[in-house]
Amino acid sequence: MPDVTTPYAPGTPCWVDLAAPDQKAAIDFYAGLLGWTGEIGPPETGGYAVCQLNGKPVAGIMAAVAMGDQPAPPTVWTTYLASADAEASQRAVESAGGTVLMPVMDVMSLGRMFIAADPTGAVFGVWQPVDFPGAGVVNETGALIWNELNTTDRSAASAFYRAAFGIESTTMEGIEHYYGLQVDGRHVGGMQPMPEQLPADTPSHWLTYFAVADADAAVAKVTASGGSAIMEPFDMIAGRIAMVTDPQGAVFALIHPKAME
Template identity: 45%
Template sequence: MPTRNEAWPEGTPNWVDLGVDDIEATKTFYAELFGWEYESGGEESGGYVLAHKDGQPVAGFGPKQDSEQPTVWTTYLASDDVDAAAEKVTAAGGQLLAPVMDVMDSGRMTIAADSVGSVFGIWQAGNHNGVGRFNEDGTLCWNELHTRDYEQARQFYSSVFGFSYNDIGGGGFVYSTIKRASDGEEVGGVHHDTELPQGAPNYWLTWFATDNVDASLIKAQELGAVVLMPIDNSPFGRMSIVQGPQGEVFGLITLPSEAPAEAAETVADGGERESGEVS
């Protein structure tokens, strides 16, 4: 089973979390859907909750700081020096939405918007490395940026994290996998999403693996989720996109037993390739 107990390499999507209006309802939804268990961060964490799968951290929940904020899964990218990364964000045309801060002894972080307005986090590990279990049922397996401003977005992340890209699209589908600077491993994707509704922001989409996407989709709907993209078969797995009861959008995918050669590595263990997927 893919696990990791050390800090993730620079630029790797290493954590996802969700700001919500109702923590208890969120815990129930994901416990029923993915089998997650929970650990409270205590009073000094502001009510933050760590979700675990088989004893390893997989995601986080926290109360919204502003009730007007949308409910979204936030993708965090690993950094060895979040202060330096924050300076690169602003130099590349992005902005900091939260100051760089220490999160107790767990790590150091900021929330930013890239040069095309997509919101993401940057996490420098302390005692909390980020995702500890991945690429299996009920865990994170892929993060991808959906943007109208494809080339501008790619340039931004190249400037901040040193990313390069592998173009894998075709037939009008424009997509590239993200290659992290340290070793060239593919750790995420960028999709030129021409179907984004007018006025909708560019955004990072979180994908969770499931052993049976059909059963998971039925379960999600029973728990109050809404289907945004019906189940589809792709070279990267059988997939669907849903909206959770509090408005958060995420993908569900059954990973193929052997991904095609052009399929990307997901958040892989220190260069160990794992089958991944993109939409």
């Protein structure tokens, strides 16, 4: 069901957000592409924008600004995995060979979070909800529908996410070299070795997929708005897929899933 009415099980992708040099331009771009509404947030939240679809939180967009002597964050979409205890998850990440990039911090009364990288270098976030559970709508047009780990070392990644979050990886019928990520026996994402179509030096990363009604029309809108297509729309078992960049360089994927036909 598109509206999320129950808590996300630990280990499940529960939120995505984007750091962009021009926050307002990013909000406007995704509003035009996916039908979101959003505005720059108040100073006490650092201006963080919680974008909505049909009145439900769907994704976050923040300004990519340097803090202190730290460089500005890269222009990327970040996948957040749900946790019942951020401190315990941070210890588990470290014990499993991951690297904590930003330690556990409170986000007002909304929840607790940290940012880490798995042993292959893929960066992700962890979210422990308090007042804010995460995405309130998924798996419908304009919303988050899939989170995919593209990795340079599938075996190492599988072992890490199993040890740190209890996420199991299993082969998916009909898709060669593709693995489903499961929490409590339910598919919550995917994993694959780094696609050959990507440049050889592409680092491991989590890729965010948004559902669209027409993949070809959506890619045309992306390019008309100043973005670009990394992979033009193509058909596969799950639907019609494309990989694109927004006008500021953030990579994401679009899919018209067969389930929506």
